[in-house]
Amino acid sequence: MRARVSNELCRRIESDIVEGRLLPGDRLDEQGLAKRFGVSRTPAREALLRLADEGLVKFKSRQGAVVASMTPQRAIGMVEILTALEAEAAGLAARRMTDVERTALREIHRESAATVRSGDTAGYIKLNTAFHEAIYAGARNVSLADLVTETRLRMRFFRHQSLSRLARLAASFDEHARVLAAIEAGHELEAQQAMRAHIAVGGTVFADMVASIDLE
Structure with a gap:
């Protein structure tokens, strides 16, 4: 069940990035995402980690997760x-x-x-x-x-x-x-x-x- 929630959340965040609702450098607050999508913080964290593995999200010190940038x-x-x-x-x-x-x-x-x-x-x-x-x-x-x-x-x-x-x-x-x-x-x-x-x-x-x- 938790994996399914995490996968769905991952898909929705990815869609926001691809369609430009989230831009490179935008912060992705774990608690804010959990509240927005009506889930606990655990699947929100798992979704961000998966997106980081795919190169769409980056974790920065003192900022947390942000939409990945590109030089x-x-x-x-x-x-x-x-x-x-x-x-x-x-x-x-x-x-x-x-x-x-x-x-x-x-x-x-x-x-x-x-x-x-x-x-x-x-x-x-x-x-x-x-x-x-x-x-x-x-x-x-x-x-x-x-x-x-x-x-x-x-x-x-x-x-x-x-x-x-x-x-x-x-x-x-x-x-x-x-x-x-x-x-x-x-x-x-x-x-x-x-x-x-x-x-x-x-x-x-x-x-x-x-x-x-x-x-x-």
């Missing part, structure tokens, strides 16, 4: 790591995806077109996640999928914020189209190149956003 240097480093991981996943997917999986990936991309036209950022973000996760699954490499998922999690707040910009939404959709075409054609190198370009462009927006905020 521009660290942001650039994470973008470089994510670019390499995503490119490798796309290349493997071009080699290993089944026809059924390629059809499913094409359908996700088709559905996302409507969200771009309507400016539905929340809808696009959801389908963007589904698009990339379908590629990880098609790559048939669990270790690679775990690494890229962990890296994306640590960058999630800023990446979601960057996709809230309509111009970036349309550009991301076009970049996905190039990745999709390469995977459907089974061209491993082209899939890697298309994905590398996609992540690099998004990463530049991400790094610029980090640099614009006084994080440390």
